[in-house]
Amino acid sequence: MQVEIQINNSPLASARFVTWSPAPCRVRMTDASGATAPTTMIDLTCAAGSTGKVRFSNASSGPFANGLTLPVPTSGASVAFFVAGKFGSPSTALDDVTVEAKSAGTSVGSVNLTVRIRKDANTLTPAERDRFLGAMGTINNRGAGRFVDFRDMHDGRADREMHAGPGFLAWHRAYLLDLERALQVIDASVTIPYWRFDKPAPNVFTADFMGDTDPLGTVRFSAGHAFEFWTTDGMMGIDRNPRFNTAVQGAGVISEAATLALGATFATFRQMELDPHGSAHVSFNGFIDNPATAPKDPLFFLLHANVDRLWAKWQRKNSLFESTKAAAFYVAPGGNRIGHNLGDTMWPWNGVTTPPRPTTPPPGGGMAVSPFLNDPWIGPAPAVENMFDYRGTVAARNQLGFDYDDVQA
Numbered sequence: 200m201q202v203e204i205q206i207n208n209s210p211l212a213s214a215r216f217v218t219w220s221p222a223p224c225r226v227r228m229t230d231a232s233g234a235t236a237p238t239t240m241i242d243l244t245c246a247a248g249s250t251g252k253v254r255f256s257n258a259s260s261g262p263f264a265n266g267l268t269l270p271v272p273t274s275g276a277s278v279a280f281f282v283a284g285k286f287g288s289p290s291t292a293l294d295d296v297t298v299e300a301k302s303a304g305t306s307v308g309s310v311n312l313t314v315r316i317r318k319d320a321n322t323l324t325p326a327e328r329d330r331f332l333g334a335m336g337t338i339n340n341r342g343a344g345r346f347v348d349f350r351d352m353h354d355g356r357a358d359r360e361m362h363a364g365p366g367f368l369a370w371h372r373a374y375l376l377d378l379e380r381a382l383q384v385i386d387a388s389v390t391i392p393y394w395r396f397d398k399p400a401p402n403v404f405t406a407d408f409m410g411d412t413d414p415l416g417t418v419r420f421s422a423g424h425a426f427e428f429w430t431t432d433g434m435m436g437i438d439r440n441p442r443f444n445t446a447v448q449g450a451g452v453i454s455e456a457a458t459l460a461l462g463a464t465f466a467t468f469r470q471m472e473l474d475p476h477g478s479a480h481v482s483f484n485g486f487i488d489n490p491a492t493a494p495k496d497p498l499f500f501l502l503h504a505n506v507d508r509l510w511a512k513w514q515r516k517n518s519l520f521e522s523t524k525a526a527a528f529y530v531a532p533g534g535n536r537i538g539h540n541l542g543d544t545m546w547p548w549n550g551v552t553t554p555p556r557p558t559t560p561p562p563g564g565g566m567a568v569s570p571f572l573n574d575p576w577i578g579p580a581p582a583v584e585n586m587f588d589y590r591g592t593v594a595a596r597n598q599l600g601f602d603y604d605d606v607q608a
Contacts, residue, residue, distance in 0.1 A: 201230035202241060202271060202300045202308040206282070207571045213387070214571040215294070215312040218602035219284050220590045221259045226269060226300060226308075227277035238270040239302055243280065246297035251290030251314035253282045253298065259595060284314035286607050291324055293388040313388060317508070318604045320392035320408070320501050321400040327392075328408055329425075334382040334389045335497055336425030342433065348563030349378050350431050352547050355491040356557040360546045362490060364539035365465065365529040367472050368510045369586035371503050373545055373566065376599060378500065380567035390601065393504035396450040396479040397458075404445035409498050416440035416485055418496075431495040439485035439496055450475075450482035458509050463517050464526040468510075476506050508603045511589070515606055522587040541584040549580035572600045 205225045207214040226241060228234070244266040245253050255267035259281050269278050282298065290296060294311035301307060318327070339346040352374060353361065361370040375391055382389045394403055403409050410418035410426065418437040420426050429437055443450055452475030461468045479502050481488045486495040493499045514520050519527040522541050530540075537543060537555055544551070547561030565579020577585045590608065591598030602608070 200228070200233045200239070200302055200305075200307045202226055203229050204243075204298055204300060204308055204310040205277075206298075206310060206312050209571065211570075215310065216315045216387075216571050216600070217253065217282055217284050217312060218314070218316060218590065218598075218600065219286055219606075219608035220592075220598055220602065221256070221261075221263075221281040221283045221595070223259070223595075224280050224282055225277040226271055226280065227275055228271050228273055229275065231273035231275075234273040237274070238272050241269050241271045241307070242301045243267045243269065244299055244301070245285075246299040246309065249297050250292065250295040252285035252288035253296055253312070253314060254285050256281045256283075282312075283608065284316065284602075288314070289316035289318065289604060290314040290388075291327060315388070315390055316602050316604050317390045317504060318392050320394050321398075321402045323392055323402075325407075330386050331382075331389050331392060332408070332425040334385040336429070337385050338381060339426075339429055339431075341428045342430030342435070345381060345563075346431075349374075349381075350494045351562040353490070353494045356559055357546060358490060359536070359555075360538045360557065362472070365469060365531075365535055366539035366543070366545070366583045367469070368507070369583040370538075370545055372507050372510070372586040372589065373548065373581050375500065375503055375507055376601065377548070377563070377566050379601065380569065384567075391500050391504045393508050393603070394498065394501035395455070395505055396475060396482070396502060397452050397454045398449045399445075399447050400449070401446045403501070404441070409501070410437065410439070412440055426497065429497070437486065437496050439483050439487060439498065441483050443482055450479045452478040452482070455509065455512075459513055459516060464529075465519070466529045468513055469529060471506070471509060475509075476502075479505075508606065511603055511606045514587070520588045520590070520592040522584040527587060539583065542582055544580040544582050569600050572598060 208223050208225055243255055254263035256263045257280050263283055271278050290313045293313050296312050297309050299309045338344050379391050394400055406419055406421040410420050412418055416438050418439050458471050458475055461470050486492045487499055522528055546556050548566045550561055552558050566581050588597035589599040
């Protein structure tokens with residue numbers, strides 16, 4: 200007897216990724232040898248030895264448990280079920296979770312998958328850290344790689360598309376997601392980690408990770424580091440000089456608790472664009488303290504992953520994943536400018552170059568598609584409203600395929 204287990208309703212290895220959100224799966228019998236009835240009871244569990252952990256349910260709404268028993272037809276018809284990463288037990292490497300199927304205690308099939316979650320950069324294992332660095336170094340490729348597109352998306356011409364408006368958080372969520380999906384083409388295990396800037400992060404600002412700084416503000420890396428030849432705008436190297444002691448202090452920003460307490464409506468929460476977001480940027484001299492040059496420093500993406508994480512935490516705290524709820528977004532008395540309304544598609548992914556959008560050709564093309572999510576409904580030109588329900592809380596199809604290690608489902 201043998202069964203096939205499909206993750207995200209696909210037999211492809213590229214589909215075998217989950218977050219804390221329920222992922223649709225199927226199991227079917229491919230060899231009914233030994234079966235004596237029209238159906239056979241199959242027990243699904245997370246195999247012993249799995250580093251990451253998943254839980255199971257026969258419904259997307261749960262309840263989820265450590266195992267699930269399903270009647271599987273011997274005809275080969277498939278049976279639906281759901282898996283979700285077990286909160287607190289993400290993967291640390293690709294395919295480190297084994298979902299095993301047993302019949303009467305005998306293994307009849309298995310599949311490996313990854314609980315792929317964005318994590319605190321300060322707590323990454325050396326292997327996780329180096330895989331992220333390697334993917335970033337590859338996409339930069341000494342200035343000749345595709346990173347140039349991501350650098351050019353966030354420059355002075357696009358300032359009004361991404362800042363000082365209610366679309367700020369949605370735009371940057373799309374930006375991170377686009378880069379993360381490009382990195383995952385290089386190394387499927389990689390996510391963008393976050394730098395929690397209100398706390399000391401001594402493991403982040405080292406020569407082995409995001410670099411330490413010499414007295415002139417030049418960032419230094421250990422020999423052989425993936426960023427050793429980091430190049431942007433035709434210039435090699437990174438300029439960054441912290442205004443705080445990175446070994447024992449956080450940046451000069453309001454705390455996470457104070458950020459989440461800014462208010463229960465987006466109108467008040469969006470003040471976080473100034474502090475902690477803006478304050479984190481200007482806690483350094485160098486590339487990262489200027490919006491037009493900030494992405495030249497890869498630390499920018501860890502900073503913005505934390506900004507996005509804070510929005511995700513606020514959304515969960517206030518149950519505001521539904522963009523149409525009045526408290527979930529802000530509309531100015533005279534209306535928002537273009538690019539900052541819920542239904543507006545976002546530059547550069549929409550390719551629009553007519554004023555008031557930037558008139559220069561957009562870099563990079565449309566939003567990268569996910570190999571394991573059914574998100575063509577977003578298309579290559581995501582709208583502001585597409586970025587709210589990132590974990591599929593309102594509707595499963597809205598899921599964007601990322602989550603954070605400390606934002607519980």
